Structure formats: C-alpha cells, structure tokens
Amino acid sequence: MELNSPDMNDWETVIGLEVHAELATKTKMFSSALNSFGGKPNSNTDPVSLGLPGSLPVLNEKAVELAIRVGLALNCEVQKSVFARKNYFYPDMPKAYQISQFDLPINKEGWLELPDGRRIGIERAHLEEDTGKITHVGGGGRIHEASYSLIDYNRSGVPLIEIVGAPDLRSPDDARDYVSELRSILVTIGASDGKMEEGSLRVDCNVSVRKKGTEEFGTRCEIKNINSLRSLGRAIEYEAKRQIEIIESGQKIEQQTRHWDEAEGRTHKLRSKEEAFDYRYFPEPDLVSVEPSEEWIREISGSLPPLPRERRHLLAEAIGVEPTETSLIVQRDLDTFALEAISSNANKNRVLVHLENNLADGVGELTPEAFASLTVMETNGELTSTQTKTVLAELVEAGGDPQEVAKSHGFESMDNSELEEIVDRIISENSDDWLAFINGDETERKKKSGFFVGLIMKETNGQADGKIVNQILNTKSKN
C-alpha cells in the first residue's frame, strides 16, 4: 500500500511503549548458567535454561535487586510480587511457558520525566525470563518464507525487566526522548547496559490515532521488531499515517500485532486480536513470592547514584540554561566535565560547544580537570578556538596536561604587550592602509581590518588570537 499524505494536523498520535531490558547480572534469572552476550551459540546453557524435565528454577537475588533499583529510579511502588507461568507453544521456550509476573508485578505505578519536564506514567516494571533466539533461514530472513529455523538458547533465562509505559506519548520525538531517558536511567543505575544494537534493550510500541480534541483512545496496533531509535520514529510515523488513511477512507482499525520491516520502511500484519495468544497465566508453583523488606528497599534506595533528571537540572542551574539543553550532556555522562569547567570560570558557551560537538565520540584519556584548565585557557584568550580544538583532540587521544600539550604545538600564549609592539610596527609599515582603515566607510574598514589581521597573523605564525588583534586595532584607531 502506497501512503498518501493525509492531513496529519487534524490527528493526534497516541503512543505507549513496552521496553524490555536485560538485567546486568552475572548469571541467569533462575539458574547459574552465564548471562553473557556474543558467545558461541548454546555455550551458556544448563537444564533450567533448556527447560529440561525435572529442572527447577531458583531466583537470582541480584536480578531482584536490580529490578528494585529500576522501580525506585522510576518512582514506582515496590511491592510483594508473585511469578506466573505465561503459557505458549513456541521453540524459543522449550518448556512451553515463560516465567513472568502477571497480577502482582514487583514495581507498579511510577513515572519518568522527559527533558522538557513532562511526566510520562509507568504502569508497571516486572521481572521475567528472556527466551532463546531464533534465526529464520532462507526467504531473505522473513518469517513467513523461511525454509528452516535455528535456535540458540544462550539468551534463554536471561533476566529481563519489562517496563510498561502509559499511553502518554504523542509523537515520534516523544517516543525517542522517552527511550533515551529510560536507557540513560538504566545505565546510570547499573541495571542494564542498554544496548539496543545487541538487543539488551528492546522496544515494542503501541500506536493509535484520534481526532485532535477528542478524549477517547482509538483502536491500537502493537509494533514489534524495532531495533533502533531511528526505526522507532519511522515505525510510529508510518503506522500513524496508515491508521489515519484507513479511518479517513471510512473503514475501521483492526486491533493487530504488526511487524516493522526496516528495509521496506513499513509495518506488516503479524496477527489479529482473534489470533492473539491466549496465555492462560497461573501462579508459578515452582517459585515462592518475593517480598522485599523495607530495610532492603531503603538500603537499595540509599545506594542509587544521582539520576539523569537531577543531574540535568543541576547542570542547567549551574550554566543558566533550560534542562532540555543539558540532557544530551548528561546522556553522554559528561556533566562532571561541564561542572568542573564552569566552576573554574570557563566560558559557558565554549564549554557547551566542546561537550556537544567535540566530544561526541567519547572522552578517551581526558579528565574533567584537564578539560577545565583547557577551557579556562581558551576563555582567557591564551588559546584560539582552533588551537583549543587541536589540544582537546590530543588530550582525548593521549591524556596529559593542557599547558604542556599547547606548548608542544607551539601554541604559547602571546603576551599582549608583545603583540601590541608587533601591531604598532605593522601599522607604521603600512601607514596608507592604516589611514584608509581609520577614515574609511564600513566596507573599507572591514576590508582593511582583514588586511591587518592577516599581516599580524603571518607575523606571529598564527599564534595571536584574532579577537584580541581586532580589539587592539579598534582601540588604536580611536586614539
């Protein structure tokens, strides 16, 4: 189906996300097999992860602790929880059920704050085990055309936290902001490595549309197979358009699960509501309830590091900007660098520029202290912005002291009196041009100022700061 462009302005998209994150434990949720990514297929299994008859699950304490960390960081109520069997017949789970939580999840009713201050509801965040990984072979990797399937059970039994968000998001940007913030929280508290590309963070997306100004939700579709923030945005955009077109042509939306095809840039129907799985949940008889004591919850709460939200606000206050402008820096974990530099009185705008544009690929060997003294040197005019960038790149590469590195490049700061002597000499050698600079109109002045700056730069081998040269020229022209 080719999509026309319906008038999107009449419509509102309603989005709710379900995020699965693999918890950063050493071993699996219910057995002591290793929880690790990238090993040889089927090298990290045991009777429990393979669902062999007679094997029994024993809950990993660390998984519970990390789940509580997630709950507290998302402002949830941590409660008594019970595991349940989610029954379905599929070879990614050979015992024919997945151990999950159903009516009593470990965390309920919290919220997450987007950088712009809006709070998005969290309905629940519960524990469950991951399934084996199936690769469909043949048919270009498409499920329906595969000629056979391969199964690797390394992932089977890896602890997951499933975070169910409320349908509070309204645009692809909202959805991306939500996932970025959630990812940032999970990484900060050490609950997950949050790598979407390795599948340790997976997003399922519920999308519906409604006429602007109406209260009632439309019929939703769930989109699976979203592997990056980019495809999340694209999938929502496509799906919203598809639904609007259907409604505008007088038809009704059928509740479906749909599959995002990244290559084709569209969603395909996977199954309808009637074909939806009937999971027949019931309490898992092989496990007892989890009732974390208040003392344990307090202890975990006390061990949480400052969260991205707090850090964003703290930095915004220190710089004097809105928290939306500091969220990228916090996501990159660069706020200690920013705070160090700003408390050393470095120019705030220059600090932001370096953190956002020149440190996008990581800080390498750079320390917050070195970054602070470098940006202070730039602020004081000891280094030009280009020189600062060069020194910064070298500090990232090999570390060291900014003063030394600047010196090794010959970027020694010019004494202003030394610079003034050079300016005076150049002026006396080019007195006609100087008169033209003083008496000329705007255009002439600009032209001549460029001429002088060029000569002075040449004379100083580029070590003079252009801004300071201009200042000296202007002052002298008024005398």
Next chain:
Amino acid sequence: MVERISREEVAHVARLAQLALSEDELDAFTSQLAAVLDHAADLEALNVDDIEPSTHPFPLKNVLRVDEPGEGFEIEEVLEGAPEVEEHQFRVPPILGDS
C-alpha cells in the same frame, strides 16, 4: 449438573497446546475435566472471607540464590538432544508466526 466446560473450550485448549485430539478423546476429556472442575467448585461452598489469598501451598517467601556462576552444559552435551544441528544451533522446521 451445570456444564462446567464445553467441548469447544476443550478443543481450544488442546489447540493451544498443539495437541491433536480425536472426537472420542474430546468427549472423554470434556467429561474428565468437568469432573475436576466440579471438585474444585466444592471450595466455592466455603466461606473464605477471612483468609488471605495465597499463591503457594508453602508459607515461604524470598527463596533467593547468590549471583555466582555454576557449572553449565558443554555444547556437545546440549546438542545431543537436537533433531538436527547447524552452526552449534538447534535446526528445526520453519516456524510460522512470532513469539
């Protein structure tokens, strides 16, 4: 007797479990399951207002294991049970649908 479970429900549950039941088996299981449900329904006669709902027969909670690796299976051992093997993985017929 109240009909505790219909033949269609039994067929549905069998389908979910990928079980192929004959017509005779469907009849047999319908009446057997009805008897089980009848038995469970006896509990409905009891007054349980003052009893806290339980999810497990044992009064235990928080049975936890320390997060330390133990001994797992060797790959060869795991794949011994596979119908077919390719690249250290279980090779199975094409699977329709997705989990």
